[in-house]
Amino acid sequence: MALEESHVRRAAHLARLAVSDDQASGFVDDLSRILDMVDQLQSIDTEGVLPLSHPLDATQRLRADEVTETNQRDTFQRCAPAVENGLYLVPRVVE
Amino acid sequence: MYEKTLTQLAAALKKGEFSSRELTSHYLQRIEKADSKLNSFISVTAEQALAQADAADSTRAAGKAGTLTGIPLALKDIFCTRDVKTSCGSKMLDNFIAPYNATVVEKLNAAGTVSVGKTNMDEFAMGSSNENSFYGPVKNPWDLTAVPGGSSGGSAAAVAAGLVPAAMGTDTGGSIRQPAAFCGITGLKPTYGRVSRYGIIAYASSLDQAGPMARSAEDCAHLLGVIAGHDGRDSTSVARGVPDYVEGLNAPLSGLKIGLPKEYFGDGLDPAVEKAVREAVSVYESLGATVRDVSLPHTHYAIPAYYVIAPAEASSNLSRYDGVRFGHRCENPSDLTDLYTRSRAEGFGEEVKRRILIGTHTLSEGFFDAYYTKAQKVRRLIRQDFLDAFEDVDVLMGPASPTPAFDLGAKKDPVSMYLQDIYTIAVNLAGIPGISVPAGFVGKRPVGLQILGTHFAEAQLLNVAHQFQQATDWHLQRPAFAEENA
Numbered sequence: 001m002a003l004e005e006s007h008v009r010r011a012a013h014l015a016r017l018a019v020s021d022d023q024a025s026g027f028v029d030d031l032s033r034i035l036d037m038v039d040q041l042q043s044i045d046t047e048g049v050l051p052l053s054h055p056l057d058a059t060q061r062l063r064a065d066e067v068t069e070t071n072q073r074d075t076f077q078r079c080a081p082a083v084e085n086g087l088y089l090v091p092r093v094v095e
Numbered sequence: 096m097y098e099k100t101l102t103q104l105a106a107a108l109k110k111g112e113f114s115s116r117e118l119t120s121h122y123l124q125r126i127e128k129a130d131s132k133l134n135s136f137i138s139v140t141a142e143q144a145l146a147q148a149d150a151a152d153s154t155r156a157a158g159k160a161g162t163l164t165g166i167p168l169a170l171k172d173i174f175c176t177r178d179v180k181t182s183c184g185s186k187m188l189d190n191f192i193a194p195y196n197a198t199v200v201e202k203l204n205a206a207g208t209v210s211v212g213k214t215n216m217d218e219f220a221m222g223s224s225n226e227n228s229f230y231g232p233v234k235n236p237w238d239l240t241a242v243p244g245g246s247s248g249g250s251a252a253a254v255a256a257g258l259v260p261a262a263m264g265t266d267t268g269g270s271i272r273q274p275a276a277f278c279g280i281t282g283l284k285p286t287y288g289r290v291s292r293y294g295i296i297a298y299a300s301s302l303d304q305a306g307p308m309a310r311s312a313e314d315c316a317h318l319l320g321v322i323a324g325h326d327g328r329d330s331t332s333v334a335r336g337v338p339d340y341v342e343g344l345n346a347p348l349s350g351l352k353i354g355l356p357k358e359y360f361g362d363g364l365d366p367a368v369e370k371a372v373r374e375a376v377s378v379y380e381s382l383g384a385t386v387r388d389v390s391l392p393h394t395h396y397a398i399p400a401y402y403v404i405a406p407a408e409a410s411s412n413l414s415r416y417d418g419v420r421f422g423h424r425c426e427n428p429s430d431l432t433d434l435y436t437r438s439r440a441e442g443f444g445e446e447v448k449r450r451i452l453i454g455t456h457t458l459s460e461g462f463f464d465a466y467y468t469k470a471q472k473v474r475r476l477i478r479q480d481f482l483d484a485f486e487d488v489d490v491l492m493g494p495a496s497p498t499p500a501f502d503l504g505a506k507k508d509p510v511s512m513y514l515q516d517i518y519t520i521a522v523n524l525a526g527i528p529g530i531s532v533p534a535g536f537v538g539k540r541p542v543g544l545q546i547l548g549t550h551f552a553e554a555q556l557l558n559v560a561h562q563f564q565q566a567t568d569w570h571l572q573r574p575a576f577a578e579e580n581a
Contacts, residue, residue, distance in 0.1 A: 040399045052471055053471055055524065057478075093431040
């Protein structure tokens with residue numbers, strides 16, 4: 001499955017990753033080589049094989065829908081670049 | 096002191112030959128003197144380490160010390176450590192002071208160990224050479240022109256150079272075993288779910304697993320006994336009892352059945368590495384084991400499957416770094432999209448961007464079944480290969496890497512770098528445990544023997560590795576760098 005620059009731009013958009021024109025062409029080359037390698041998978045017959053997402057073939061457990069974490073606002077806000085009156089200050093991005 | 100293994104240091108502390116403060120100061124001095132040449136640490140936490148050492152000495156004086164009380168060690172910078180920078184080797188998290196401890200860190204603290212700092216690593220654990228760190232490459236203490244391996248290269252180099260007796264690493268596609276092999280130390284990747292992933296910054300959640308890196312299998316047994324076990328905060332953690340790994344180290348190998356996967360001895364394997372590995376296997380034969388050839392027929396497809404599954408999971412896990420909730424934030428964003436896209440572009444390095452783009456592409460509409468679903472089906476076939484092999488043999492053996500450590504800057508093409516993990520990556524897809532032990536040299540660069548077992552066979556693997564280390568001394572050899580920088 002040949003990779004085109006439009007695929008890289010689409011993936012960059014979905015991943016919210018800014019990619020310049022120069023970078024995009026470089027990524028097309030790199031990602032094409034990687035996908036060429038990945039395309040070896042198409043040669044295997046996997047008819048009737050179930051996908052395996054957990055290496056122990058286990059079902060993901062769910063915990064009870066209960067609050068378990070204590071409020072650590074002060075601790076977390078010490079990591080933030082800017083806070084005021086218990087609120088996080090972030091750049092104005094909506095006029 | 097640095098010449099001793101962790102096990103020997105623990106015995107010396109118990110006898111009162113020196114205090115934990117003296118031991119910790121010794122290693123801190125070595126780090127200060129030598130690490131500017133290795134770059135194996137991102138953060139050194141001397142003040143906290145000495146406070147922990149004093150606490151350990153007090154615990155010992157009160158008669159409450161455990162085996163590892165007062166032992167200094169280092170943590171890969173992927174483990175969240177309260178009030179300490181946890182960068183994951185990335186500019187994105189260069190400003191992140193973790194507000195809590197990973198479960199592994201909690202368990203090590205509870206055992207009384209002393210953390211001297213956080214070790215360098217490939218950014219977000221993506222790499223096979225430790226050249227992808229925002230903080231610069233780590234050098235191999237056996238040869239400063241060589242890579243130490245990745246992504247736990249800082250941990251491996253620090254142990255090999257005698258800057259710490261042991262360190263913690265993580266292994267997503269070989270990131271404990273390959274750097275252990277390149278640096279001539281012992282590294283264990285436990286079964287998936289054996290060690291809690293809580294507080295370990297996620298790369299690929301269905302593959303990541305933490306494990307010990309030290310001088311010997313015996314050292315690793317001590318450490319695994321501390322960090323293993325169920326954790327309710329990690330839904331992938333397995334509720335299963337933890338055996339006494341140290342007690343299990345003296346079982347004889349008579350009757351052990353070893354399988355040599357023919358796919359691990361084919362094209363691409365350096366003949367000198369093969370020679371060292373086969374000589375190591377012959378040591379096992381002299382100890383009473385029998386050897387037979389086996390086949391893991393889907394080995395060739397492990398790297399292609401991994402480079403769909405791991406980037407897919409990474410693209411999801413790394414979406415949280417958006418300049419708002421976590422990580423680097425760009426200056427003066429013009430709008431919300433600009434804030435997200437530019438923060439991520441500035442914060443992530445090239446290899447991380449490459450894997451995010453691959454992962455996002457393979458998960459996107461029109462490509463999901465052809466790539467992601469297909470790779471997960473192949474993953475099941477790879478896992479079944481191992482399960483079939485373990486019907487006939489107890490353990491598998493082969494090289495940890497097709498070559499010894501390569502030169503810094505030698506591999507420019509991502510695919511050629513990815514192929515370095517050909518013998519380690521399938522293990523993570525299958526979730527089984529693996530250990531790399533020193534087994535010789537090619538020139539002055541170490542060779543690692545990889546030993547694989549079935550799920551939760553860590554006790555057997557550690558015993559098999561320990562018996563080899565009782566019969567050989569590869570694991571006790573030190574690079575000249577360790578002496579010259581004492």
